[in-house]
Amino acid sequence: MIAAATVDDGGADDAELVVNDRTCIVTREATSPEMLIRFVASPAGDVVPDLKRQLPGRGCWIKGERALIDTAIKRKLFTRALKTEVSVSPDLGALVDRLLVADLLGMMSMARKAGQFVTGATKVDAAIRSGAAAGVFHAADAAADGVRKIDQARKAWRLGTEAEEDIPSFALLTSAEMDELMGQNAFIHAAALAGQAGEGVVKRANMLKRYRNSGQSGARSGAGRPEL
Structure with a gap:
């Protein structure tokens, strides 16, 4: 199966999410959405987790491991993946x-x-x-x-x-x-x-x-x- 892009344009189409693999922005590994956690930027510019994969807007994905989320924060990967300036809480993990x-x-x-x-x-x-x-x-x-x-x-x-x-x-x-x-x-x-x-x-x-x-x-x- 060909992996989808690292980011996506919205979480509303659950059927698409099931069909396509997604890519972790930290490990660059493609896997099913069930193994990943989706993040989006809120209207205020804060990074928020979207566990149900339903929030609108561009999203990015990280494998469901606490250490990888901490790495994404440290390496400022959310701004790059979401293609916008975002605020990331150090307590996101x-x-x-x-x-x-x-x-x-x-x-x-x-x-x-x-x-x-x-x-x-x-x-x-x-x-x-x-x-x-x-x-x-x-x-x-x-x-x-x-x-x-x-x-x-x-x-x-x-x-x-x-x-x-x-x-x-x-x-x-x-x-x-x-x-x-x-x-x-x-x-x-x-x-x-x-x-x-x-x-x-x-x-x-x-x-x-x-x-x-x-x-x-x-x-x-x-x-x-x-x-x-």
């Missing part, structure tokens, strides 16, 4: 992180309403062993013993089904962070279930994990506490 977290939590809420997100160690264990779990979530400061028991269920499921990959496991927020952001919906252990909404949760969790560039994949194997 942190803003994107917050937006990705909000997007993930919003999808968790939708999945919960659709019956595709369950919480509590007992329900998570049952979802794993039944094959219904699309992804497992822990508070980053969850007790190691609780995580170990759920990892054992993931391992048993994989051995029993001879699956090539583990059910992915994530630990992206501490319990205190979830209490602040989610209120009564906070959890220590949870599972996204198979289905459009549950799989949307896993997709967004993978994106946040890649963005934070921890060096860990979304899928984990073995026991022990999951890492950020």
Whole structure:
């Protein structure tokens, strides 16, 4: 597939974005929009992230990794790519992180309403062993013993089904962070279930994990506490 230009003239045509690859302004690599974050210049001349790829105007793309956004700021690549003088907040990388977290939590809420997100160690264990779990979530400061028991269920499921990959496991927020952001919906252990909404949760969790560039994949194997 021939890569599209580094910049685009608008985010309204989702069909075009799906068909064409885009090019990261930092790495110069062409890839699908799902692996990239789009940025545009606001009417005031500020660079703003466009996670939904819907804002109007010329846009540019960066692979979804925090370090690459920091590099783009340092090298003043936004002005060159957007072909206009723009103001870039030094906290742009942190803003994107917050937006990705909000997007993930919003999808968790939708999945919960659709019956595709369950919480509590007992329900998570049952979802794993039944094959219904699309992804497992822990508070980053969850007790190691609780995580170990759920990892054992993931391992048993994989051995029993001879699956090539583990059910992915994530630990992206501490319990205190979830209490602040989610209120009564906070959890220590949870599972996204198979289905459009549950799989949307896993997709967004993978994106946040890649963005934070921890060096860990979304899928984990073995026991022990999951890492950020």
